[in-house]
Amino acid sequence: MQIDLRSDTVTKPTKAMLEAMMAAPVGDDVFGEDPSIIELENYAAALFGKEAAVFCPSGTMTNQIAIKVHTQPGDEVLCDVNSHIYNYEGGGISFNSGVQAKLLQGNEGRLSAEQIEANINGDYDWLTRTTLVSLENTVNRAGGSYYTIEQIKPIQALCKTKNLKLHLDGARIFNALAETGESTVDMGNCFDSISICLSKGLGAPVGSLLLGNKDFIKKARRVRKVFGGGMRQAGILAAAGLFALKNNVLRLKEDHYKAKKIEAVLKQLPFVESVNPVYTNIIIFHLKKEMMTGDAFEKKLAEQNIKVSAFGKQTLRMVTHLDFTEDMLDQSLKALQL
Ligand SMILES: *Cc1c(COP(=O)(O)O)cnc(C)c1O
Numbered sequence: 341m342q343i344d345l346r347s348d349t350v351t352k353p354t355k356a357m358l359e360a361m362m363a364a365p366v367g368d369d370v371f372g373e374d375p376s377i378i379e380l381e382n383y384a385a386a387l388f389g390k391e392a393a394v395f396c397p398s399g400t401m402t403n404q405i406a407i408k409v410h411t412q413p414g415d416e417v418l419c420d421v422n423s424h425i426y427n428y429e430g431g432g433i434s435f436n437s438g439v440q441a442k443l444l445q446g447n448e449g450r451l452s453a454e455q456i457e458a459n460i461n462g463d464y465d466w467l468t469r470t471t472l473v474s475l476e477n478t479v480n481r482a483g484g485s486y487y488t489i490e491q492i493k494p495i496q497a498l499c500k501t502k503n504l505k506l507h508l509d510g511a512r513i514f515n516a517l518a519e520t521g522e523s524t525v526d527m528g529n530c531f532d533s534i535s536i537c538l539s540k541g542l543g544a545p546v547g548s549l550l551l552g553n554k555d556f557i558k559k560a561r562r563v564r565k566v567f568g569g570g571m572r573q574a575g576i577l578a579a580a581g582l583f584a585l586k587n588n589v590l591r592l593k594e595d596h597y598k599a600k601k602i603e604a605v606l607k608q609l610p611f612v613e614s615v616n617p618v619y620t621n622i623i624i625f626h627l628k629k630e631m632m633t634g635d636a637f638e639k640k641l642a643e644q645n646i647k648v649s650a651f652g653k654q655t656l657r658m659v660t661h662l663d664f665t666e667d668m669l670d671q672s673l674k675a676l677q678l
Contacts (some may be wrong), residue, residue, distance in 0.1 A: 397478065398486065399539075420449050423476050471504060507531060515620040519596065541661055546580070547578070613628045627656070
């Protein structure tokens with residue numbers, strides 16, 4: 341049995357998902373004529389109480405399109421130091437939009453309204469124009485921590501007062517909502533734009549959606565084309581995404597439960613220095629320098645057919661997901677204790 345805990349992106353489409361893909365009606369989406377993509381976009385927009393959506397190949401593209409539409413070259417976006425848009429999108433903020441990031445040190449990746457307010461530049465010719473705030477929920481690099489809507493509301497109010505746009509990198513927003521029990525519509529109401537990923541915990545092979553009002557999405561479609569993301573008969577992918585949204589959201593709590601089980605075992609291991617708090621499906625832990633390097637640990641698990649990812653020299657990450665079964669959990673827990 342091969343066990344892959346490197347990321348929740350490693351999931352493969354199930355038979356039922358493949359059947360939905362095979363049956364999908366398609367058309368040319370650049371002409372706006374793919375019925376399956378239109379259905380997915382409408383479904384996702386309604387789910388979050390937004391007017392419209394645009395289907396894209398990746399979450400990097402949906403985030404980068406949002407930044408491009410919300411800003412002008414020379415502007416500044418405020419985001420957490422751990423944010424995906426800054427760390428893992430190849431410098432796209434500057435490359436695609438000519439925008440710079442001001443990095444804030446959040447509380448496990450979460451920013452506060454006070455902190456954001458203190459970092460908004462005044463209106464002087466020599467200061468960078470602050471125009472966008474980007475939040476991430478859950479926060480990948482901070483171990484899957486999440487915001488509640490109550491924590492976001494003051495940020496939304498501040499952005500309104502200060503005339504800033506508010507974007508959500510919601511690659512794992514359904515993991516956050518699974519824990520808080522809050523509604524997608526209430527979450528959607530907090531933001532000008534939202535990016536959601538279908539290919540993470542939801543188990544679709546490809547795809548992300550950018551959500552917003554009609555005017556924003558009209559601009560986003562143009563930028564998607566410029567970025568090379570205009571797809572043709574991609575309805576087969578949209579069908580997988582729709583299947584994922586309809587079938588794989590409610591089960592996310594199982595992934596969280598399995599992550600908690602792994603956390604409990606890791607905490608008992610003599611060579612583990614510490615385990616970051618586990619909130620959702622991401623486990624980040626640190627090894628004792630004198631006892632075990634990250635490389636050695638990776639090798640040790642690889643010998644038992646378990647893949648994990650290095651997240652620094654002494655730090656590793658495991659992510660639970662749809663294809664990580666109960667049996668695999670049992671086997672992993674045993675392997676860790678050897
Ligand atoms: C995975 C991820 C994305 C998007 O990544 P792609 O691989 O481009 O789809 C965006 N934000 C966060 C927090 C992510 O974890």
